Amino acid sequence: MIRGCIIDISFWTGLWAQSRQQYQERRNGEYAEPNTWEVGNRDTASPEGLPTSQVFGSALIQSLSQQSEPAVPAVGSADTWVQPKVPPSDTHHHGLVLPPDPHHHGQVLPPDPHHHGQVLPPDPHHHGQELPANPHHLQFLPNLDNLVPLLAPSDRHLHETTLDDSGKSPSTSRVQRYRKAWERDFKWLAPVPGDDTHASCKLCKGRMRADVSVIRRHESTSKHADWVQGQAATTSSMLQSWASEDKKNEGKITVAEMKLTAFLAAHDVPFRQIDHLIPVLKDCFKDSEVCQGMKLGRTKATGVVRTVLAAAEKDGLTDVLKKTKFSFYDEGVGRVVSRLWDLAQVFRDDNAQGAEAGATADRLHSLIMKSFDERGIPRENIIGFGSDGCNVMMGAHNSVSSRMKLELPGIFIMTCICHSLLLCASEGCKQLPRVVEDLSRNIFNIFKSSSKRKAMYRQFQTFYDLDPLQILKPAQTRWLSLRAVVDRILLQWDALSLFFDDQWLQARLEAAERVHVALHDPFNKAFYLFLQWILPKFTNLNEVFQGEKALLPVLHQKMCQAYDELLSMYLKEAYVRSRPLQELQHDREDAFKPLNQLFFGLGVQQQLDSPACMAHPPMIEQFKAKCRTFMLASCSAMRKRYEFGDQAMAQMRLVSPAVSTSSGPDQPPTMLDLARLLPRCVPPDTETLQQLEEEWRALPRLSIPAEAKPCLKEADQFWHVMLTATDECGELLLKIMHRSALNILSLPHSNAECERIFSKVNRIKTHLRNRLVVPTVLGCMVASQSVRRGGSCCTSFRPDADLKSRYTARTIYGGEAAAAEEERVVEDLEWAWDEDEVE
Secondary structure (H helix, E strand, O other): OOOOOOOOHHHHHHHHHHHHHHHHHHHOOOOOOOOOOOOOOOOOOOOOOOOOHHHHHHHHHHHOOOOOOOOOOOOOOOOOOOOOOOOOOOOOOOOOOOOOOHHHOOOOOOOOOOOOOOOOOOOHHHOOOOOOOOHHHHHHOOOHHHOOOOOOOOOOOEEEEEEOOOOOOEEEEEEOOOOHHHHHOOOOEEEEOOEEEEEEEOOOOOEEEOOHHHHHHHHOOHHHHHHHHHHHHHHHHHHHHHHHHHHHHHHHHHHHHHHHHHHHHHOOOOHHHHHHHHHHHHHHOOOOHHHHHOOOOHHHHHHHHHHHHHHHHHHHHHHHHHHOOOOOEEOOOOEEOOOOOOOOOOOOOOOHHHHHHOOOHHHHHHHHHHHHHOOOOOHHHOOEEEEOOOHHHHOOOOOHHHHHHHHOOOOEEEEOHHHHHHHHHHHHHOOOOHHHHHHHHHHHHHHHOOHHHHHHHHHHHHHOOOOOOOOOOOOOOOOOHHHHHHHHHHHOHHHHHHHHHHHHHHOOOHHHHHHHHHHOOHHHHHHHHHHHHHOHHHHHHHHHHOOOOOOHHHHHHHHHHHHHHHHHHHEOHHHHOOOOHHHOOOOOHHHEOOHHHOOOOHHHHHHHOOHHHHOOHHHHHHHHHHHHHHHHHHHHHHHHHOOOOOHHHHHHHHHOHHHHOOOOOOOOOOOHHHHHHOOOOOOOOHHHHHHHHHHHHHHHHOOOOHHHHHHOOOHHHHHHHHOOOEOOOOOEOOOOHHHHHHHHHOOOOOOHHHHHHHHHHHHHOOOOOOOOOHHHHHHHHHHHHHHOHHHOOHHHOOOOHHHHHHOOHHHHHOHHHHHHHHHHHHHHHHOOOOOOOOO
């Protein structure tokens, strides 16, 4: 850089002239601003050919000092130069620095130390004379209008040049602006709107200059300290109040969300609907904090059903099965109940080997036992197994039941009695003419796809004064459907006959002609009347065994009565009473009654006595023979599917309260025979058997508690009361008998409950919800079971402490998603209770 040079007058004149020219060009938009150096190190020389305004500014400042004087650094930095802005005080010299005065004999005035290198005002001895420009220096002249002070990056102060009142002596002051970064250290600090040179205190409501030292002094004042302490106490109190209220509402919100989820599970409502239900509720109940605080979507609802409601029910059921012989009963009603344990998917998409293995007995048995082993349930507690009579489940040699017998000695195996009765009726119906079954199917098929025919048929129903009832379809898997179909057709027989007469004459359809011919056959109506009379003997018994009551004490008796009744319909009475049922030959022809002595119901008798039937005597004989064949086939199927000589089933009546408390001659003398036949229900050790026999023999002499007397017809309720019955001294009346009886009552007799489970699966996984996976379906079913336990429903469902403890993001969502969700929930609670929906 230029140090201590002497510049002549012509140079300064040229400098002023070029600056004025560039000023005019800039105003006219013709001047191109050259590249300038903003900051230059004082030890670095200016590059040749770059006569920038900054370099010249530094040179001009240095020219005023003596050659021996060192360069003066810029204000606020030891390493940078500041180019001061010349105040426009001297109109004649336009703020230019004057050369040395000849009257001073060429002496250069030193810089004023108080001004730190600031430019001196014009010399009054020159009287405002302007010197001519030196043309030799024009190419080096900078634009003096660009001479503005440049600051080091670390110095944020602004410099302003002002004039005094006289307008003669300029002065410079530094103004500090408000900085946003200060708020990180001073939480109570805030800017003053419209004034960036001052700051305000949020607590004291006072103003102060925007300077760090001033701000620190304000922070140390007693007034500010008092405000800080008072604000801290108020904030703590408000936070405690908010936290208490939020915790209270949080518990209510949790209960509300669980009840809504229980409603979805109990009524098989799709989870997608909750995405619309919650916003509707919030819009309807805007004044409810609980409703507004609910954050429940289909993802969260699915997680609550699977991991909270269903998991709690499964864990509770596991605890029961670990401690009992699967003889669990509801403490609220004292009943032996059935609960869903597991739902296994035999053919899975991710298991190709399972598809190759198929639903074999070995694989099904493995799935069953695996479900117990995974939960740590002892196999010694498994006392019974029931299923339908298919070969893979109940075959004699290679089935699930045969493997159960080998692996669990003494287990009780029972074929579903409801399936057995259905198959008995089906075997009998196969002996009837084919036209009987085809008639019901053809009638249904003609009406099912034609709304026009249904509307036309209503006119015939109105003519016969009949209710506009639909025609039913017979289903093989519906145990009671055949009886309902027969009753509906017989009720509308005349209307159907007239309708199909019209269809046969007008439409001339082959299907309508077949139905028309069948309806006008009097013997077809007689067969329907026979079915109306005989089918209730199966369906009524089926309805009894489909119930949820403990029916093992009466099952054998009812089956014997039904079998005896069927045999008595076509066998001679003397033969039936001559020997036990298990020894009777149901197909012994010499014991058959004559056809004219058979009775098939009053409706059949009246139909056979009608002129249309009396005109065909051979047809009457064939009709009666067919009906007897129906009875014969049904008895044969019943004998095949139920063992009438089973001693265990015969002695099940001993746990009936009416038998066990009776002292008459019909009471069995001992309980030991039944105990030995069911070793998994009653411990086979001598001490236990001795105690059981003594209690059995003493039971008729005991004083039955008053609360147990109304339960004499309900075996499970009776033994539940006897579980806690005591004598005058407070001793238990029974110690072993009641538990053994409950174990026996929990043995399976039908899988009607399983059929209801299958129906519920179909209600849950419909064609609109066909993407539900097996764990979700199982969760819905188990959660519904939990909600409906004890006869209650979602309206009376009350989440207990265990359910509330499971209601966490980690439990509902699981894994990393749960951790992220919990972190977000905590953050929401810490920062102003964020209302964003948590999904």
